Amino acid sequence: MPNLPWLVYAMLLAPLGLILIAAVVKTWQAREAKGWPQTAGCVVTSTVELREVKVPDDDREDGERLEQRNFANVVYEYTANGRKLRGNRVSIGEDRGNSEVAETLAKYPAGSIVTVYYNPRHPDQAVLERELPKGLWGCLGIGSAIVLAIVFGSAFGFNRLYELLSCHMARPDLSGMVIGLGAFGFVVALFGFAVRRQASAASHWPVMPGTIHVSDMEEYRGAASEGGGRGTEMFGRRVSYSYAYQNVSYTNECARVGAGSASASDRMLKRLLSRYPDGAAVEVHVNPANPAEAALDASGDGRFAFVLWAISALFVAAAVFAATRGG
Incomplete structure (x- = not known):
């Protein structure tokens, strides 16, 4: 095991832990919903609704900002315990917007008859779909294995590379800085390739x-x-x-x-x-695969990749200079 502070591992693995906790909570909710009674309902509204969603933003004091996203607003009426109620929750899964909007509206058009599952203790809590996406835990398991391999493999590789550079540099104490500069440049370059690929795909969208x-x-x-x-x-x-x-x-x-x-x-x-x-x-x-995703200037986004690659080259050049000139 690489000799790194436990806080480093905690920071790297925290996002994975949050995702797994959310998956456990949603799985528990889905299992509870399987026992909910069902009743017939009717869709009264099926339109796109613009809602504001909180997203992380480190540049703000409260660490978040509001972002407008598109949601499929499917409102349905149903009767439970002799009461006529309305609901607009489609699935047990979390909907963060800008995803499967058109598919949901096409599946539940206005006027269609639907099966509504409601909470017997709180009949105003209802859904149209009470199952989680198939293969959820299989995807999470594979994703977790990949993340763990990357985190611990990178940490181990960092230690090995540090030892190797320390033996061949005039200033061994600069080995960490050289590795850090090179790694950051590599990550920025990867972002550049991702941006360029996305822009290339967007240029062919309708x-x-x-x-x-x-x-x-x-x-x-x-x-x-x-x-x-x-x-x-x-x-x-x-x-x-x-x-x-x-x-x-x-x-x-x-x-x-x-x-x-x-x-x-x-x-x-x-x-x-x-x-x-x-x-x-x-x-x-x-984007025809997800119409909620769009771009105004696909070529401009592609040109931004060259800026990222230039930044990457500067970091790599700084790493090479520190390694060969000793700082």
Whole structure:
């Protein structure tokens, strides 16, 4: 076992642990729902709904921000214990938005008759699907094995590479820095390849007409300073666009602007709107496999890969310089 602090392993494995805990909770909920009684229901609304979802953001004081995402809003009526109720939860699984929106709407169109499973203790809690996705635990098991192999394999490889470099460098104490620079450059390069591949795929997506929209001004606090003081008060806006694909409407975010004052934010917004003015018609590249995913400038995203590769080259060059010149 590599001789690394336990905190390093805890930080690397924490995301995996959270995913496994969430899977256990959802499995328990699915097993409990198997005993729920069922009744006939009718779908009264089946449309796309734009909701705000909290997502992690290290640049903000509270560590999160609101992001608009598309959801399949399927509202159904049913009768339980003599009461006429309404629900809009489709599955036991967690829905974070922008996923299988069109498929869900097509599966549950307005006016269709559905089977509703409801909690006998709380009849207002109901779902249309009470099973978890097939193969969930098999995928999690394989994914966990891969993550563990990467984490411990990388740690072991880091130790071995450190020992090897220490024997061949004029300044053995710089071995850790050389490995760190090289590893960071390698990771950035991989991100560049991923961005380039995504942009290449997006350039072949079908193009649909869309419209630019600008959201209202928002106020928030930036991340706390190193001294522990409160973050800077910030002002920002979101620029989004709407489009339709196969008669289903979607909304996506194309940019955010933020500054330390409302006037500075407005100036930045005006520069952005010189390219995407409010109400302007735009061409939207839509992912046919998941229409909630789209892009306005696929070629621009591809060019960003070259920026990432340039950054990667700088880190690799710094690692080579430190290894050959001794710092």
